[in-house]
Amino acid sequence: MVNIRTLIVAIFVLLSESVMATEDLESFKTAEHERVYRELVAELRCPRCQNQNIADSNALVAKDMRNKTRKMVADGASKQEVIDFMVGRYGEFAHYKPPVKMSTVILWLAPALFIIYFLYRIRRQSTRFTTHGRQNKRNEQWNEQQELELKRRIEELERRGDTK
Amino acid sequence: MTQLHTPNKQEKSLIIRFLPVIFFACIVVVFYFALFADPFERPSELEGRPLPEFQLPDLYTDGVSYSRDSLLGEPFLLNVWGVWCVTCRYELPYLTQLKNEQGVKIVGLYYDQEHDPEFGIYADVPKIREDVVNMLSQFGNPYHINILDLDRDLLLDLAVTGAPETYVIDADGKILLHHLGEVNERVWNEKIAPIWNQL
């Protein structure tokens, strides 16, 4: 009996060996750890490379930074703690998203100001439309019929433009 | 009211019309200066900070180890290097000259690329020692002592990106300069000597 059981175990081990022998080069305790790690290696910049994050770089320093990141995440460090650790050594250069401060706030402010200004212009333009009394009255009855009429006129204009 | 407003409005539209031109002109000026700047050069975070704490073995002798405190007392250069580093071969003779002619104390921090226990790769320390002796006898030995940082923890704390890199450290253990790349006569005279000579 014992022999047979050993045999079965041996066969089982042999069969499953190919699956068991593969060894993960990056192992994570939880899916959350893996997620944080993947985010971090994508956001941290390799200090030795032209323009690559540490996930994509083969440079040794990038590999060491990846290992450190993995260890820190496994030890329960938060995403921000790892970023602070790297930035504390390699400078703000090491993180692809600069911190929001006086000297960097324009990155977010410039597009926002542009949008506000543009919306203000659109608003002013359309207010002119609605405050125009005569126009306004007509446009209240703007309907399918008139839309078609306008389209027809546009087409006509185009055609005339061609013959010119 | 209207008369007061009209020129004002025109002025405003004049500024708005020329705004793109002004903005573009500023960009061109910035580009002009950027053309002559090295985009890779950047200040090191380490400068002005104390040398990090560490406890690491001697490169040659088992059982001998160094810590931050054991290095302090007089100013020194901390030089990161490795036998695999090609630039180091050009740098070693000059560093040796500095040591012999000016009595500069240079501490070597050996950078090994192979060691990676997580991947089951362990550095062959006797082999490293043999290679180191060969290389230093060929190109000169500027080192007062040599420290081995197999796990590259101190290297990471020092924000090393590769080899060679050199730090100027004062008697109290404060990092005054972090230089990336080769130390040669030009770098010494322009960058390191002005700081070193004041120590």
Place this chain on the structure above:
Amino acid sequence: MEIHHYIPELGNLALTFAFGFALALSIVPFWGVRKNNHPIMELAPNLVVGQFIMTAISFGCLVYAFATDDFSVINVAQNSTSLLPFEYKIAASWGSHEGSILLWLLMQSCWNIGFAVFSKQLPKDTRTLVLVVLGWISVGFYAYVIIASNPFERTLPYFPVDGRDLNPLLQDPGMIFHPPMLYLGYVGMSVPFSFAIAALILGRLDTSWAKWSRPWTLLGISCLTMGITLGSWWAYSELGWGGWWFWDPSENAAFMPWLVAVALFHSLIATEKRGVFVSWTLFLAIAAFSFSLLGTFLVRSGVIVSVHAFANDPERGIFILGLLAFVIGGSLTLYAMRITHVQKDRTQYAAISRETTLLMNNMLFIAATIVVLIGTLFPMLHKQAGLGAISVGQPFFDQVFSWLLIPFSFVLGVAPMMRWKQDNLNRLFKSNIYVFVVSLILGLAWVLGQFGQWNFTAIVSASLGCWITLISLRELFKTAQKLGWAKIPKAHWGMIIGHIGFAVTLAGGGMATQFTDERAVKMHIGDKVELSGYTFHLKDIEATYDSNYEGHGARIEVLKGNQPVGSILSEKRFYTVQKTVMTEAGVDVGFTRDLYVSLGTQFDDGSWGVRLYVKHYVRWLWAGGILIAIGLIIAIADKRYRRKTGKLQERAA
């Protein structure tokens, strides 16, 4: 010396002649326009033909030098080798800085001659002046290539026996198609630009120029879209880890003109049909080409750290900067001085109208351009100002773009069904609320059903993708009901296809960024590894080789359950001339997922490091890009533009 030894000199000579033609084009017909002298104006198209022929000959000579391994030419010696496979020898012609500028000029002369041939129906002065402005731009680039970046420079009297090989990263089918397409797009923006400049000079600031320049703008954007799509696909297959967009300055350099150009042609629609936004559209036409030039400067001057910048040389940088300052500065000044002549916009429209949605489109596109521009330049400005080195990359752009994309996609859905002049919010709400709810449900069902995860980004992008697609299809069916399928205008088809293309890219991009499964393992031959339902079986490690590399290839069979799905060959190549190791990833392409395998190093125990990925919906990114490009091409075929050529033939007959 036999005759073929002089081919590079012939190339040089042809280049000089082309420069001469461009110089003549930029001066003589201009004088003809000023004097209203028709015979002199007639010279312009002929000069363009001369320029095109000479540039083509010159480019042909460069290709010949590469094809025949003429290592006495520095450019060939540095970027090719006798062992390079033939197709890459040809592609190496544009692999270097010098060669790519010549390619740029070839593309420029293609646009010039294309315009000269298909513009006969335009008023003579407009047509001539557009050609003259194209000539001005060409002159600058010819001068640049001849003075500062001559691709025919010789190494004589001593020349190497063999060349240094083309950068292995560039040895990919992408290299053959991506740069010509991208440059065609970059340079294509010079046509609407020239139209705008001509309109400003002539003071003909009505809406006719909008109508004339629209097909050219569409064609240019179509090329640019294809160029960017090909570039992204190339990065994916060549970098070895399956990234398709990294917000690298070189990518941003192509993205900015694309954003402005798309804003431009939407604005052109409003200008052409309703006579609104004339000055804004003119500004966009100038800006689109300006961003093309700016991108070229960024990539070639070395002011910015990028993964694939050309060799950095301040002298060349100064030359392009001068060109930049002259072309952009000059045109913006001209714009500022002449724009007051535009008739005051009297056409009115309400806050809820097609006009406003087109403005919203423009606003969001230009805001996106500002984000990319500032994000690209800011690290340099920050450092120049002495504030220290910072990096602006993926996490920043991803964050800001997600804020912009949500309102954008929402408006994009409603815009095509909006009425000109004024629409009714109530009507819009009533007819769309169901579609919106259905899209939300579809997006939720899609993400939760397939991945079983509550992932906000993925759900939003999937829902918005459905939203745009559903509304576009409904719009198509409505139009078909009204006009009949055969009578739907081509421009309408183009819009529907283009918008659906955007929806496909949006949904694919959202899914691909959120759902990529990844595993790095150590594998022996015979090992099997599981990843998200697929079994990767390492069958064998084969030797792979070609004339200029040797390497190993991992043959991996993929099974789903017991069903074989595909066989992947993932390579690690050693390029013998450049002595560089390259990872040539193996991909099994699928409609909803790519299986991506990249081979690492071999360990002491004989096993191999292998990185496996399952990338969901990544193909959709490029499928969407291709759809957008096709939509744009279909729109060009619209009757409105064709009718003109028809008339032309009548007149000729």
